[in-house]
Amino acid sequence: xQPYGDLERPPLHERALQRALVRADGLWRDVRVVAETxxxxxxxxxxxxxxxPEGSVLVAEAQSAGRGRLGRAWSxxxxxxxxxxxxxxxxxxxxxxxxxxxxAGVAVASAVRRMTAWSEAGERFLGDGADVAVDVRLKWxxxxxxGERKLGGILAEKVADAVVVGCGLNVGLREDELPVPAAxxxxxxxxxxxxxAPLLRAVLREFEIWYREWAALGGDAEASGLRTAYKELCxxxxxxxxxxxxxxxxxxxxxxDIDGSGRLVVTGEDGAVRAVGxxxxxxxx
Numbered sequence: 001x002q003p004y005g006d007l008e009r010p011p012l013h014e015r016a017l018q019r020a021l022v023r024a025d026g027l028w029r030d031v032r033v034v035a036e037t038x039x040x041x042x043x044x045x046x047x048x049x050x051x052x053p054e055g056s057v058l059v060a061e062a063q064s065a066g067r068g069r070l071g072r073a074w075s076x077x078x079x080x081x082x083x084x085x086x087x088x089x090x091x092x093x094x095x096x097x098x099x100x101x102x103x104a105g106v107a108v109a110s111a112v113r114r115m116t117a118w119s120e121a122g123e124r125f126l127g128d129g130a131d132v133a134v135d136v137r138l139k140w141x142x143x144x145x146x147g148e149r150k151l152g153g154i155l156a157e158k159v160a161d162a163v164v165v166g167c168g169l170n171v172g173l174r175e176d177e178l179p180v181p182a183a184x185x186x187x188x189x190x191x192x193x194x195x196x197a198p199l200l201r202a203v204l205r206e207f208e209i210w211y212r213e214w215a216a217l218g219g220d221a222e223a224s225g226l227r228t229a230y231k232e233l234c235x236x237x238x239x240x241x242x243x244x245x246x247x248x249x250x251x252x253x254x255x256x257d258i259d260g261s262g263r264l265v266v267t268g269e270d271g272a273v274r275a276v277g278x279x280x281x282x283x284x285x
Contacts, residue, residue, distance in 0.1 A: 009079035029055035040085035092219030137235035149184035
C-alpha cells in the first residue's frame with residue numbers, strides 16, 4: 001500500500017535528491033524534505049541564525065504559513081507544487097544583494113522552459129532549438145508568469161549574514177484548486193512534465209550555475225551575464241505599468257530598463273525617468 005493517497009502526486013524522496021545534488025565540490029551541502037511546515041523561509045532563517053552552512057536546502061510538501069512578496073499568503077494542496085528555500089552566504093557588497101531574487105527568477109524560469117521543451121518531432125527535448133511548451137516569463141522583480149497568469153513567486157530575506165531565498169512554483173494544481181483566478185500551474189499550461197523531482201533538480205542546478213558565476217564576480221550582474229539574461233526573460237519591459245510604491249502615489253509609465261542594481265526603470269507619463277527598487281507592478285493593458 002502506498003504511503004500517500006494521491007497517485008498523481010507522488011512525494012519527493014530526500015535520499016534521492018541528496019544523491020543527485022550534494023557533491024563535495026558543489027554548492028548544495030544538505031537537502032531536506034519535510035511533509036509540512038509553516039514556512040521554509042522561516043525555518044531556514046532560524047537555521048541561519050544557528051550557523052547552518054551555505055547551500056542548505058529545505059523542501060516542504062505543504063506549507064501552512066507560506067508567504068510571498070509584501071506579506072501575501074501562499075498556499076497549495078500537498079505535493080501539488082515545489083515549495084523550497086535555500087540558504088546563501090554570498091561574499092558580495094550589500095548593494096548587490098538585490099540581484100539574488102532576480103537571479104533565482106532567472107534560474108527557475110530557465111529550468112522550467114528547458115524541462116518543458118518539445119522538439120519539432122513532438123518529443124521532449126532538453127536543449128536549445130526546441131519549442132517551449134510553457135513560455136515562462138518574469139514580472140519584475142520575481143513573479144513567474146505564463147501569459148498573464150501567475151505560475152509562481154520568489155521571496156528573498158536577509159537574516160544576519162545570510163540570505164534565504166524561497167520559491168513557490170505551481171506544478172500540478174488543477175483549475176478548481178487555484179487560490180485565485182489569476183494563478184495557473186504547469187499542468188494547466190499543458191507542460192509535458194508531472195514529476196516534480198527532475199524539475200527541482202534542474203532548478204537547483206541552474207541556480208548553482210548562476211549563483212557561482214555571479215558570486216565569483218563580486219555580485220556583478222553585468223559581467224556575469226545575469227542582467228542580460230533577466231532582461232531577455234522579463235515580461236515587464238516595454239509594457240505600460242502602474243507601480244504601487246510603498247507609502248507613496250502610484251508611478252505610471254513605461255517600463256524601459258533594468259538598471260545595474262536590478263531596479264526597474266520607468267519612463268513616466270511626464271517623460272521623467274525613475275528607477276524603483278521596491279513596489280508592486282501591475283501590467284496595464
